[in-house]
Every structure is written in structure tokens, then in C-alpha cells.
Amino acid sequence: MEKSVEINPVMTLIGGVLAIAAMTFTVIFISASVIFYTISPWRPLFFWYFIFPVPNTGYSIPDQFLSELGVGPTAAIYNYGLMITGAVCVPIFPIVCRLLKKTIIARLAAVFGVAGCVALIGVGVYPMHISGPHGLFSFAFFALTGLAIITASIAMCRGEFFTRYIAYLGIVVIAADIILGILGNPISEWGTTMLFIIWVYAVGIQMLLKRNTTQV
Numbered sequence: 217m218e219k220s221v222e223i224n225p226v227m228t229l230i231g232g233v234l235a236i237a238a239m240t241f242t243v244i245f246i247s248a249s250v251i252f253y254t255i256s257p258w259r260p261l262f263f264w265y266f267i268f269p270v271p272n273t274g275y276s277i278p279d280q281f282l283s284e285l286g287v288g289p290t291a292a293i294y295n296y297g298l299m300i301t302g303a304v305c306v307p308i309f310p311i312v313c314r315l316l317k318k319t320i321i322a323r324l325a326a327v328f329g330v331a332g333c334v335a336l337i338g339v340g341v342y343p344m345h346i347s348g349p350h351g352l353f354s355f356a357f358f359a360l361t362g363l364a365i366i367t368a369s370i371a372m373c374r375g376e377f378f379t380r381y382i383a384y385l386g387i388v389v390i391a392a393d394i395i396l397g398i399l400g401n402p403i404s405e406w407g408t409t410m411l412f413i414i415w416v417y418a419v420g421i422q423m424l425l426k427r428n429t430t431q432v
Contacts, residue, residue: 220431221317221375229427231311235420238304239413245297246282249290250275256289260345267345281402282409283344283354291343298340305333305416309364312419316368316375325368332360358408362393365415377426382418389415 253259259272267287275285285294309329316322338353369386372378389411396404 221315221377223315223377223430225428225430227311227314228423228429231308231315232420232423232427234304234311235308235416235423238301238308239417239420241304242297242301242413245293245301246285249285249294249297250277252293253285253288253290259288260284277406278403281344281405283339283350286340286343287345295340295343299337302333302336302340305336306330308416308419309333309368311423312368313371315377315423316371319371319374321367322371322375325364325371328360328364328367332357332364335360358393358396361412362390362408365412366390377429378419378422382415382422385411385415385418 253275254272256272258269259275260267260269272289275288285291286298310326312329313322313326316325335353335356339350339357342349342353344350365386366389369383369390372383372386373380389408392404392408392411396408
């Protein structure tokens with residue numbers, strides 16, 4: 217018979233609050249970036265290593281990557297927003313790991329999750345026009361976060377705290393992440409990012425709903 221998992225309700229509450237607060241903040245600053253970018257009279261035009269201001273025709277989600285928000289008129293909002301989100305999210309995966317059975321895959325999820333958050337901070341520190349470091353951190357964020365979500369989802373299937381629906385959603389997320397790796401276009405990037413946010417929201421809501429649980 218498998219041993220039960222002892223749970224600290226305070227940690228569960230903290231994890232749930234952090235997850236929901238971080239994702240709500242993320243939705244707000246990304247939405248604000250898109251809105252202010254669209255209404256700005258100027259936008260950046262990239263040519264080799266140079267950026268030139270040209271009249272703005274608005275921000276187009278199907279045609280522009282998220283990272284373009286970090287070099288346009290909304291650079292400060294977007295880049296500092298990424299850094300704050302990354303820093304706030306660092307504890308989330310380790311807390312999720314504590315709610316699962318102590319397996320190697322659960323620990324891997326925590327390691328991948330923390331590394332993915334650090335990479336997200338790097339995306340904000342090195343915007344799109346600093347192409348080398350930005351590309352590295354951007355790739356690391358999507359790859360590591362995808363690995364964190366799929367390993368956490370597998371661990372959830374073996375545990376009792378989280379519903380299977382969150383684990384199944386993790387499979388959808390990793391499928392979108394793979395499609396992003398293949399297509400590498402703005403639509404797939406936006407879709408994968410939104411699924412990341414939805415998955416973390418689902419995890420946060422589950423933690424708040426079961427915040428008084430002490431053992432599973």
C-alpha cells in the first residue's frame with residue numbers, strides 16, 4: 217500500500233494565490249501592451265541590427281510575435297511584466313511538487329518549472345532586438361515550461377490531489393508547444409502562451425479549492 221502524502225495547507229494556499237495572481241497580472245500586462253501598442257502613433261521597424269520608427273498600423277496578433285511588444289512603444293510594460301511574472305512564478309512548481317507523491321518525475325517538474333521561470337525573466341531582460349540572448353531565453357522558456365507541465369501532469373495522474381482534467385489539459389499544452397516548435401509562427405506562439413496561462417490558472421484554482429486538505 218502506497219504511503220499517503222502529508223500536505224501543509226498554508227503552502228497550498230500560498231501556491232494557489234501565487235498562481236492566480238501571477239496569471240491575472242500576466243493577462244493584464246499583455247492586454248495593456250497590445251492596446252497601447254495599437255494606439256501608439258509609432259512602431260519599430262527591424263532592419264538587420266537596427267530599429268527605425270515608422271508610422272504604426274496597429275498590433276496584429278496573427279502577424280506579430282509576442283516579443284515585438286518588448287521592443288515597441290510598450291517595451292517597459294512588457295519586459296518588466298515578464299520579469300515580475302517569472303519571479304513570482306518561481307515557487308509555484310516546487311509547491312505543486314509537494315502536493316504530489318515524492319517521485320523523480322514530480323521533482324523533475326519542479327526543476328523544469330523553476331528553470332522555465334528564470335528563462336522568462338531572461339526574455340524580459342534581453343528583448344527581441346538583442347537577438348542572441350533573447351532567442352536562447354525564449355527557446356528555453358517554451359521548452360522548459362512545456363517539460364515542467366507535461367512532467368507535472370504525469371505526476372498528477374499518479375497522485376490524488378489534482379483532478380485528471382488538469383493532467384489531460386497538460387497533454388494539450390505540450391501538443392501546442394510541439395506545434396510551436398514546428399511552425400514557429402505568431403499564432404502558435406500566442407496559442408501556446410494562452411494554454412500555459414490556462415493550465416497555471418487551473419492548478420491555482422484547484423489549490424485554493426483544496427486549501428484545507430492535509431493528507432491525500
